[in-house]
Amino acid sequence: MIAGTKFGSRLITGTGGAGNLAVLERALLASETELTTVAMRRMDAENGTGVLDLLRRNDIAPLPNTAGCRSAAEAVLTARLAREALETGWVKLEVVADEQTLLPEPVELLEAAEQLVEDGFTVLAYTNDDPVLALRLEQAGCAAVMPAGSPIGTGLGINNPHNIELIVARAQVPVILDAGIGTASDAALAMELGCAGVLLATAVTRASDPEGMATAMRHAVLAGRHAHCAGRIPKRFWAQASSPGVPEP
Amino acid sequence: MKVTANGQVHELREGALTELLDALGTPERGVAVAVDGRVVARGQWSETMLTEGAKIEILTAVQGG
Numbered sequence: 450m451i452a453g454t455k456f457g458s459r460l461i462t463g464t465g466g467a468g469n470l471a472v473l474e475r476a477l478l479a480s481e482t483e484l485t486t487v488a489m490r491r492m493d494a495e496n497g498t499g500v501l502d503l504l505r506r507n508d509i510a511p512l513p514n515t516a517g518c519r520s521a522a523e524a525v526l527t528a529r530l531a532r533e534a535l536e537t538g539w540v541k542l543e544v545v546a547d548e549q550t551l552l553p554e555p556v557e558l559l560e561a562a563e564q565l566v567e568d569g570f571t572v573l574a575y576t577n578d579d580p581v582l583a584l585r586l587e588q589a590g591c592a593a594v595m596p597a598g599s600p601i602g603t604g605l606g607i608n609n610p611h612n613i614e615l616i617v618a619r620a621q622v623p624v625i626l627d628a629g630i631g632t633a634s635d636a637a638l639a640m641e642l643g644c645a646g647v648l649l650a651t652a653v654t655r656a657s658d659p660e661g662m663a664t665a666m667r668h669a670v671l672a673g674r675h676a677h678c679a680g681r682i683p684k685r686f687w688a689q690a691s692s693p694g695v696p697e698p
Numbered sequence: 699m700k701v702t703a704n705g706q707v708h709e710l711r712e713g714a715l716t717e718l719l720d721a722l723g724t725p726e727r728g729v730a731v732a733v734d735g736r737v738v739a740r741g742q743w744s745e746t747m748l749t750e751g752a753k754i755e756i757l758t759a760v761q762g763g
Contacts, residue, residue, distance in 0.1 A: 463763040473761070488762025489730075491704040491755065498728040501759050514763040529737045530757045534730035541763060650763060 450645075451623055452539075452571045452592035456483045459640070460670045461512065461625065463650025464500055466602075467659065474503050476653050480663035486512045486541055486650070489531050501535070512573070514541040519554065521561035528565055540565065541595070541648075543575045551601040553577050559585055566590035575627050578608070580615040587622050594620060595627035595648060598639065602651045604631030607638055617643035633662075633669035640673025641681070703754040715746035718754065729758045 450456070462482040467473035477485060487500055504511050513531030518524040521544065528540040544561055546554040553576050565572050566589055573593040574586045583594045596616055599605035606629060607613060617624050626639035627648040636647045647670050656662035699713045703722065710717050715731070715738065724731075731738045732755045738746050748754070 464761040465763055467761060486763030487759040489757045490760045490762075492722075492724065492729055492758040493704065498725060498758060500761050501728050511759060512763075513759060516762050526732065526735060526737070527757075530730035530732055530755070531759070532730075533737055533739060534728055534757060535759060543763075 451573070456646075457481075458483050458667070458670075459646040459674060460636075460667060461485065461646055461648040462653065462663070463648065464654070465516075465650050466654035468654075470499055470503055472659055473500075473654065474507070476659040476663040477503075477509060478507065479660045480653065480667050482509060484510045484512050486514045486648070487535075488514055488516045489527050489534065510539075511535050511537065512539055512541050513537065514575075515543045515561075516545075518544050518561075519546070519557070520544065521557045521564065524557070524561040525564050525568075528561075528570060529568070532570070538569060539571045539573065541573045541575060542591075552597070553582075555579070555582050558582075559589060562586055562589045562591055573625070578612040578616070580612060580619065583616040583624070584619055587620060591622065593623045593625055593645075595625040597628035598626050598635065599629030601628045603629055604652060605629050606631050606635040607642070610638065610642055613639070613642045613644065630666075633665040636666050636669040637673035637676070640670055641677050643677055646670070699748070699750050701748050701750075701752045701754060704756055710748065713748045715743050715748055715754075718748065719743065719756070722756065724756060729756055731756050 458481050460482050461484045462480050463486045515524040515527040524544045544554050544558040545551045572591045574591045575595045578596045586594050598607035623645035625646040625648050626644045630649040630652045639647050653659050653662045699710045
């Protein structure tokens with residue numbers, strides 16, 4: 450549930466990195482996602498409306514992002530263009546600091562979030578795993594906070610699980626683990642830590658078998674969610690027998 | 699009149715935004731237009747006149763994120 454909209458899947462996917470649209474389509478269908486990110490770029494002969502047509506015919510909602518933006522002003526303009534082009538007030542807000550890390554630029558990010566909320570957008574903010582900034586973004590009116598497990602595209606998984614738990618513990622809005630997922634166990638861990646969902650792209654689109662990895666991610670998100678709700682056992686230092694007493698032949 | 703659209707210089711006769719969009723084969727849906735950093739809503743396209751040197755950005759959704 451994000452901003453009053455209920456989704457049947459807790460897996461949000463991206464579309465970047467897929468070799469072609471046919472591969473992407475099979476992967477998205479296997480993931481059973483209902484919300485998928487797209488980027489906004491200059492229209493040219495190569496950039497047709499193919500990806501939008503793909504999402505439309507499969508009833509997957511597009512979530513435009515502001516990828517590539519380095520300042521609040523750029524991100525706000527890109528979000529406004531996306532709203533006009535895609536007829537949606539939802540935006541994955543992304544303001545990165547530099548190309549090497551693609552980590553969020555916190556000051557510009559918060560500034561952009563405030564402006565977009567003021568302008569009536571439903572803002573899903575890509576942030577780092579800083580519990581303080583996550584709370585500030587929520588207070589600014591973001592509909593969801595999306596901390597990175599590790600830098601975009603690295604597949605390094607969740608570098609600081611405790612920070613993700615701290616963010617979840619205080620958040621009143623959904624926390625969606627965004628970026629850094631490498632394989633299914635990373636997605637399951639995000640859900641076990643209490644995240645409401647997972648957003649991933651590269652782990653699927655650049656896998657040897659994108660459709661197969663999408664299936665794995667769908668199951669991982671479900672498994673992690675069930676495990677979180679079921680309540681894991683506390684960790685113990687010493688063994689504890691799971692069979693009663695000792696055998697008496 | 700010369701304007702710059704998506705980084706390319708274009709020569710227009712009348713200077714209407716729709717003259718440029720038609721010349722570029724811009725589809726009706728799935729795109730957005732900004733003129734000099736301001737979004738021009740689709741409903742305003744037909745009544746927007748460009749000025750000499752205007753910078754126009756025409757964006758669409760692509761694979762990403």
